[in-house]
Amino acid sequence: MLSKSKISFINSLKIKKYRDIHQQFIAEGSKLVMELLRSSYVIKEVYATAPWIIESDQSIVPGTLPVYEIGDWEMAKITCLSSPSPVFALVEIPNPRKSMRDPGSDLVLILDDIRDPGNMGTIIRIADWFGIETVICSENTVDLYNPKVVQATMGSIARVTVIYENLELFLQQLSDKIPVYGTFLGGENIYGKNLDNKGVLIIGNEAYGISREIEKYVTERLFIPSFCSFESEDHKPDSLNASVATAVVCSEFRRRIIR
Amino acid sequence: MLSKSKISFINSLKIKKYRDIHQQFIAEGSKLVMELLRSSYVIKEVYATAPWIIESDQSIVPGTLPVYEIGDWEMAKITCLSSPSPVFALVEIPNPRKSMRDPGSDLVLILDDIRDPGNMGTIIRIADWFGIETVICSENTVDLYNPKVVQATMGSIARVTVIYENLELFLQQLSDKIPVYGTFLGGENIYGKNLDNKGVLIIGNEAYGISREIEKYVTERLFIPSFCSFESEDHKPDSLNASVATAVVCSEFRRRIIR
Numbered sequence: 001m002l003s004k005s006k007i008s009f010i011n012s013l014k015i016k017k018y019r020d021i022h023q024q025f026i027a028e029g030s031k032l033v034m035e036l037l038r039s040s041y042v043i044k045e046v047y048a049t050a051p052w053i054i055e056s057d058q059s060i061v062p063g064t065l066p067v068y069e070i071g072d073w074e075m076a077k078i079t080c081l082s083s084p085s086p087v088f089a090l091v092e093i094p095n096p097r098k099s100m101r102d103p104g105s106d107l108v109l110i111l112d113d114i115r116d117p118g119n120m121g122t123i124i125r126i127a128d129w130f131g132i133e134t135v136i137c138s139e140n141t142v143d144l145y146n147p148k149v150v151q152a153t154m155g156s157i158a159r160v161t162v163i164y165e166n167l168e169l170f171l172q173q174l175s176d177k178i179p180v181y182g183t184f185l186g187g188e189n190i191y192g193k194n195l196d197n198k199g200v201l202i203i204g205n206e207a208y209g210i211s212r213e214i215e216k217y218v219t220e221r222l223f224i225p226s227f228c229s230f231e232s233e234d235h236k237p238d239s240l241n242a243s244v245a246t247a248v249v250c251s252e253f254r255r256r257i258i259r
Numbered sequence: 260m261l262s263k264s265k266i267s268f269i270n271s272l273k274i275k276k277y278r279d280i281h282q283q284f285i286a287e288g289s290k291l292v293m294e295l296l297r298s299s300y301v302i303k304e305v306y307a308t309a310p311w312i313i314e315s316d317q318s319i320v321p322g323t324l325p326v327y328e329i330g331d332w333e334m335a336k337i338t339c340l341s342s343p344s345p346v347f348a349l350v351e352i353p354n355p356r357k358s359m360r361d362p363g364s365d366l367v368l369i370l371d372d373i374r375d376p377g378n379m380g381t382i383i384r385i386a387d388w389f390g391i392e393t394v395i396c397s398e399n400t401v402d403l404y405n406p407k408v409v410q411a412t413m414g415s416i417a418r419v420t421v422i423y424e425n426l427e428l429f430l431q432q433l434s435d436k437i438p439v440y441g442t443f444l445g446g447e448n449i450y451g452k453n454l455d456n457k458g459v460l461i462i463g464n465e466a467y468g469i470s471r472e473i474e475k476y477v478t479e480r481l482f483i484p485s486f487c488s489f490e491s492e493d494h495k496p497d498s499l500n501a502s503v504a505t506a507v508v509c510s511e512f513r514r515r516i517i518r
Contacts, residue, residue, distance in 0.1 A: 031497075038494045118377070126503060128496045131486030156496055159489055191514040227390030227513045230418055235297045237387045237415055238290075244385060244506040247499070251507045254486045255450040 002047070002074045010078045010090070016143050023093045025145035027157075029085040030056070035155035037061060042092040049075065052086035080147040093145060096161045101134040103178050103200045107253055111137045112167060112214050113205040114242060120144070121152020122243040123203065128156035130250040135160055136200075138167045138214075171217040174200070180219045182210050183245055187221030195253050203249075206242045224248050261306070261333045269337045269349070275402045282352045284404035286416075288344040289315070294414035296320060301351040308334065311345035339406040352404060355420045360393040362437050362459045366512055370396045371426060371473050372464040373501060379403070380411020381502040382462065387415035389509040394419055395459075397426045397473075430476040433459070439478045441469050442508055444498065446480030454512050462508075465501045483507050 012018035013026050024044060027036055030052065036043060037060050046067040048056070053069055061067060075084040101108055109132050114120050120142045127135050142149060144162045153160075171180065179199035183190075202218065204210035210218070224245060230236045240248070271277035272285050283303060286295055289311065295302060296319050305326040307315070312328055320326060334343040360367055368391050373379050379401045386394050401408060403421045412419075430439065438458035442449075461477065463469035469477070483504060489495045499507065 035494065122500055122503060125496065125500065128487055129483075129485050129499055131488055133488075154497065154500075159487065159494070159496075224388075224510070226388050227516070228387055228418065229390055229392075235294065235418070237384065237418075238413065240388055240506070241381055241384065241413075241502075243500075244381060244503060247503040247506050248510045251483070251510060257486070 002068075002070055002077065007077050013090070014080060014147055016146070019093065019143070019145050024090050025093055025150060026080065026147050027089045027091050027150055028079060028081055028087070028147070029151070030087050032150070032153075032155050032157075033087050033089045034060065035158040036089065036091055039158035041094060041158060044090040044092060046087065046089045047075070047078070048087040056087075081151070096163050099133075099161045100163060101161070103198060104175065105198055106134075107132055107197050108200045109135045109246070109250075110167060110170075110200050110202040111135060111141045112202055112210050113138050113140045113208075114203065115140075115142055116206055116242075117142050117146050117148035118152050119206060119241070119243045120146075121149045121154070121157075123246050124149075124153040124160050124162065125156040126243065126247045126250055127160050128153075130254050132250060133159070133161055135162045136167070136170060137162060137164050139164055167214055168217075171200075171214065174217075180217050181222055181249075182215065182218035182220070183222050183224065183249055184209065185223060185239065187223040189225050190222045190249060190252050191225070193220075193222060195256055197253055197257055201249060201253070203242060203246050222249065261327075261329055261336065266336050272349070273339060273406055275405070278352065278402070278404050283349050284352055284409060285339065285406050286348045286350050286409055287338060287340055287346070287406070288410070289346050291409070291412075291414050291416075292346045292348045293319070294417040295348065295350055298417035300353060300417060303349040303351060305346060305348045306334070306337070307346040315346070340410070355422050358392075358420045359422060360420070362457060363434065364457055365393075366391055366456050367459045368394045368505070368509075369426060369429075369459050369461045370394060370400045371461055371469050372397050372399045372467075373462065374399075374401055375465055375501075376401050376405050376407035377411050378465060378500070378502045379405075380408045380413070380416075382505050383408075383412040383419050383421065384415040385502065385506045385509055386419050387412075389513045391509065392418070392420055394421045395426070395429060396421060396423050398423055426473055427476075430459075430473070433476075439476050440481055440508075441474065441477035441479070442481050442483065442504055443468065444482060446482040448484050449481045449508060449511050450484070452479075452481060454515055456512055456516055460508060460512070462501060462505050481508065 019025050047070045050069055109127055182202040202210055228236050278284050306329045309328055368386055441461040461469055487495050
């Protein structure tokens with residue numbers, strides 16, 4: 001049975017201010033909770049329906065982890081989803097800095113003010129698929145632990161290290177030898193470009209692209225050409241969605257590894 | 260001034276049944292309405308705020324098209340958006356079959372039960388960017404004229420021809436010489452595969468992939484390899500989002516044109 005104060009505590013975690021105070025976030029759904037249990041994330045408490053508790057793989061649930069059985073009507077009071085899942089976890093926000101990758105030896109993604117939670121989660125999922133283990137976000141990028149972002153990562157949050165930084169300071173400290181890639185509506189055609197699988201790759205904001213302050217650090221300007229045959233300037237696609245562009249660019253980097 | 264019956268008529272178009280009866284759909288936002296005005300779509304009526312009417316490029320608004328000035332409070336009664344735009348149009352649903360491309364000479368996209376409006380709109384936008392002019396959808400794919408789909412196309416609805424078909428019948432009638440590509444979690448690594456820029460490319464449902472009835476028509480099984488270094492079967496990304504996978508595959512097809 002969930003107490004009123006517990007319900008109110010859990011619901012407060014839907015707001016960034018309270019996640020920061022309590023250093024906890026919400027994860028829902030069997031796949032996501034299982035992924036987090038298998039990762040280095042520390043789960044504080046699990047709330048689940050009786051069928052989930054019976055069917056789940058208890059071998060990965062640590063003996064010290066409290067798993068509370070709750071009813072569907074209780075789940076409805078705490079869920080962020082339109083159709084509640086059978087399992088809900090409270091998870092500790094970790095300090096991610098210790099597992100950050102070195103852009104001198106591996107490709108690191110930088111997000112310059114990604115605002116949409118769905119895009120953000122999808123980008124984390126794309127990074128995971130393409131083996132990009134570190135994502136560095138501007139301070140105005142949507143919070144990783146926003147429940148919609150957590151959900152949209154589809155479990156990839158368990159494997160990708162996400163760090164919030166002042167991007168200008170971060171880029172200033174990078175060695176000159178490290179390439180800084182950015183995607184623009186003009187630049188070098190990515191398909192014919194030589195791409196190193198190290199350095200940083202900057203993805204711009206959904207509406208404004210890469211900001212002016214950040215653009216000056218870009219050493220390699222990339223663009224994804226359009227194949228649309230409509231010729232008029234007024235009657236052609238403007239751009240690709242930010243997460244879609246991220247996927248195309250990451251795919252271009254990675255395919256060169258196996259050529 | 261919008262009459263009560265007009266408001267009720269417009270709101271009915273948010274439901275597929277009424278769009279089918281009236282053969283009209285809703286488009287909102289300056290970019291989208293302008294794109295539709297420049298296309299072969301027939302706009303029936305435009306509702307706009309005074310500032311939009313003053314600032315818009317009147318040269319592309321046909322003289323016979325009624326443009327009604329309405330207030331923000333009236334826009335709030337008909338909009339589908341969380342923050343209303345200054346322009347709203349009622350548009351005729353066209354018969355798209357006349358402009359369908361031949362998969363014998365060009366790449367055609369097939370959607371096998373895409374259900375999420377955001378994915379559907381994003382896929383149309385991707386098709387537009389990569390110059391894929393025809394998209395054929397299974398009868399259970401979300402309706403193109405669902406306001407969320409229209410919005411997510413970001414204007415690409417004005418250029419891409421979308422047709423709903425019984426996919427089995429369509430695929431049965433295809434010549435043996437036309438390749439039928441499908442993306443799966445196993446198959447030939449797309450990066451090393453020879454890809455013709457003609458034929459059909461099938462994208463499966465978000466949760467279930469390509470259905471069994473459709474899978475048997477696939478002649479070329481493709482997969483996008485993951486570069487995630489986590490080895491365990493239980494602790495790695497499952498898949499890419501349907502629209503993201505579409506983008507990666509379309510990019511792979513098109514880049515070969517310019518190699």
